[in-house]
Amino acid sequence: xxxxEDLSRLLDGELDGDAADALRARIAAEPELExxxxxxxxxxxxxxxxxEVEPPPELxxxxxxxxxxxxxxxxxxxRWSRPAAVAAAMALVWLWTRPGPAxxxxxxxxxxxxxxxxxxxxxxxxxxxxxxIEVEPPEGVLREPGQEVEDMNRTxxxxxLAGAAVTVTVYQxxxxxxxxxxxxxxxxxxxxxxxGTPTAAAPPAAPEQPQRVSIRLDGNASxxxxxxxxxxxxxxxxxxxxxxxxxxxxxxxxxxSHEGEPIAWPEDLDDVYRPEGFEANxxxxxxxxxxxxxxVLDCSEYPCFAxxxxxxxxxGWQDPVREFADLLKARAGDNTGVMKHLSGIGRDGEELRxxxxxxxxxxxxxxxxxxxxxxxxxxxxxxxxxxxEAMPERQTEDVDTD
Amino acid sequence: MPSPAPELTLVRATQGDPRAxxxxxxxxxxxxxxxxxxxxxxxxxxxxxxxxxxLVALPRFxxxxxxxxxxWIGTIARRHLIDRHRRRTxxxxxxxxxxxxxxxxxxxxxxxxxxxxxxLEAALARxxxxxxxxxxxxxLQGAALADIARDEGASIGTxxxxxxxxxxxxxxxxxxxx
Numbered sequence: 001x002x003x004x005e006d007l008s009r010l011l012d013g014e015l016d017g018d019a020a021d022a023l024r025a026r027i028a029a030e031p032e033l034e035x036x037x038x039x040x041x042x043x044x045x046x047x048x049x050x051x052e053v054e055p056p057p058e059l060x061x062x063x064x065x066x067x068x069x070x071x072x073x074x075x076x077x078x079r080w081s082r083p084a085a086v087a088a089a090m091a092l093v094w095l096w097t098r099p100g101p102a103x104x105x106x107x108x109x110x111x112x113x114x115x116x117x118x119x120x121x122x123x124x125x126x127x128x129x130x131x132x133i134e135v136e137p138p139e140g141v142l143r144e145p146g147q148e149v150e151d152m153n154r155t156x157x158x159x160x161l162a163g164a165a166v167t168v169t170v171y172q173x174x175x176x177x178x179x180x181x182x183x184x185x186x187x188x189x190x191x192x193x194x195x196g197t198p199t200a201a202a203p204p205a206a207p208e209q210p211q212r213v214s215i216r217l218d219g220n221a222s223x224x225x226x227x228x229x230x231x232x233x234x235x236x237x238x239x240x241x242x243x244x245x246x247x248x249x250x251x252x253x254x255x256x257s258h259e260g261e262p263i264a265w266p267e268d269l270d271d272v273y274r275p276e277g278f279e280a281n282x283x284x285x286x287x288x289x290x291x292x293x294x295x296v297l298d299c300s301e302y303p304c305f306a307x308x309x310x311x312x313x314x315x316g317w318q319d320p321v322r323e324f325a326d327l328l329k330a331r332a333g334d335n336t337g338v339m340k341h342l343s344g345i346g347r348d349g350e351e352l353r354x355x356x357x358x359x360x361x362x363x364x365x366x367x368x369x370x371x372x373x374x375x376x377x378x379x380x381x382x383x384x385x386x387x388x389e390a391m392p393e394r395q396t397e398d399v400d401t402d
Numbered sequence: 403m404p405s406p407a408p409e410l411t412l413v414r415a416t417q418g419d420p421r422a423x424x425x426x427x428x429x430x431x432x433x434x435x436x437x438x439x440x441x442x443x444x445x446x447x448x449x450x451x452x453x454x455x456x457l458v459a460l461p462r463f464x465x466x467x468x469x470x471x472x473x474w475i476g477t478i479a480r481r482h483l484i485d486r487h488r489r490r491t492x493x494x495x496x497x498x499x500x501x502x503x504x505x506x507x508x509x510x511x512x513x514x515x516x517x518x519x520x521x522l523e524a525a526l527a528r529x530x531x532x533x534x535x536x537x538x539x540x541x542l543q544g545a546a547l548a549d550i551a552r553d554e555g556a557s558i559g560t561x562x563x564x565x566x567x568x569x570x571x572x573x574x575x576x577x578x579x580x
Contacts, residue, residue, distance in 0.1 A: 003570075004573055005569075006570070007573055008565065008573070009566055012566075032577065036576075039572070039576040039577040040570075040572075040573035043569055043572060043573060043576070044541055047537070047542055048541060048542065049515075049519075050436075050519055050522060050542060051436075052433055052435070053436040054432045054435065055434075055435035059431075060424065060427045060428065060431060062450060063453040063457070064420060064423060128517075128520075173524075176520060188524055388530065389532045390532065
């Protein structure tokens with residue numbers, strides 16, 4: 001139990017006298033804890049004050065029309081999940097005088113560390129944390145670093161950049177992205193938000209350890225001084241990115257040995273191994289051997305897997321899981337290999353049992369080993385996540401994997 | 403806070419009047435959408451699912467009962483979102499829980515309040531799902547912990563524990579950033 005949880009209990013009057021007195025003494029002595037206590041006291045009111053969120057009008061139309069709403073409204077926001085080289089790019093930053101953000105990024109990329117507001121082409125980006133902002137201007141507009149922009153006024157420049165692609169990658173904290181159209185978008189740490197259509201196929205990825213590159217855009221320096229400072233930062237940025245590229249290559253190799261590599265869906269796969277077939281088969285088998293409830297069904301990669309929480313936690317809970325796996329194999333065909341990962345977690349007498357189940361066509365040698373390694377990692381990650389959610393302080397026991 | 407649909411409108415909505423049903427959506431849609439945005443990775447889909455349930459059940463709403471229509475819709479939304487979480491199907495890319503900062507564009511909102519809301523939304527998004535559900539349903543929707551426990555199929559002790567963990571984490575995050 002963390003001291004912060006105790007603050008919550010103190011707020012609700014659930015700590016006994018001695019424990020409450022001891023905690024109050026710590027709050028008085030530790031500034032960090034005092035700040036958290038102040039935040040805790042204000043939390044209920046601040047949560048209640050959070051505004052309601054109006055749905056897009058089209059959604060109400062769709063509800064009333066009884067038709068599915070097309071997901072076109074969903075913005076392009078991706079979660080980066082793999083280390084990749086961070087391409088060093090030239091940054092062309094133009095300093096504006098008031099009003100508006102202190103700097104405009106018209107081409108290239110810029111790291112922001114701290115609190116700053118940047119005009120990235122036609123998009124305003126407010127960063128509180130660490131973020132990489134990339135701008136790819138439209139064809140024919142400011143493609144070359146150093147191109148003269150002094151003769152352009154702000155309105156004309158932003159108009160010319162209206163078709164630019166802007167990519168915001170947040171490594172720490174959050175960023176608020178405001179484009180011309182639509183509501184502001186908050187991008188959380190680990191996420192990438194793209195406005196427009198960049199020509200590069202892959203989103204940028206974070207370096208293994210985000211490098212500290214600081215710019216201060218709100219000081220009292222003159223525009224010329226600030227421009228010089230930014231130019232120096234860009235030089236440092238290039239060096240940092242080169243190092244990040246090298247370290248990410250190393251990290252990629254280390255991760256591949258641990259996690260395995262994502263496996264492409266085979267083209268000639270039978271339907272029973274494809275997402276719809278897998279889901280139908282799992283549900284049908286579970287109807288016959290109802291040993292638990294499906295917690296996760298993941299077909300984001302080949303092969304699909306399901307994590308099922310067992311209703312039974314006592315000795316012998318694995319028996320119906322094995323019966324279930326045999327049934328799956330019988331339904332999918334003789335040439336099917338079934339992978340089971342059985343895991344038990346517990347704390348203070350409370351027990352949870354999870355079965356991760358996957359199956360696919362039997363393959364030869366290395367291919368099968370690759371599938372097993374990757375699928376085992378995926379299943380284990382999901383079960384770890386479920387366990388963390390259910391029992392942050394727990395003991396985990398991998399019962400069986402075959 | 404939108405005002406509740408007038409009683410006459412509510413009666414017409416229960417009788418299937420499309421204009422009255424639209425008024426109901428406009429009166430309570432933001433409450434439902436706020437829950438969907440904070441508790442699901444696909445709020446648009448969840449929002450439609452909830453309203454489909456509400457509109458189907460609407461003729462059975464007890465106009466003379468103790469619960470307001472807002473409470474009734476909120477209960478349907480809460481139970482649907484909890485049920486939905488029990489059966490998560492992951493296909494393709496996982497989308498983050500928050501794309502927008504709710505209220506960040508609220509007209510007239512003061513900058514400090516807006517920033518506080520953005521920080522709080524960002525901190526909420528970092529909570530594990532189970533903790534965020536309890537915090538949001540209890541503090542934003544006003545659901546009693548006992549009701550959440552019943553809907554979650556968990557003990558009241560477990561729900562309280564999730565609440566304390568969630569609030570503790572929020573205080574840690576917000577206290578450190580203040």
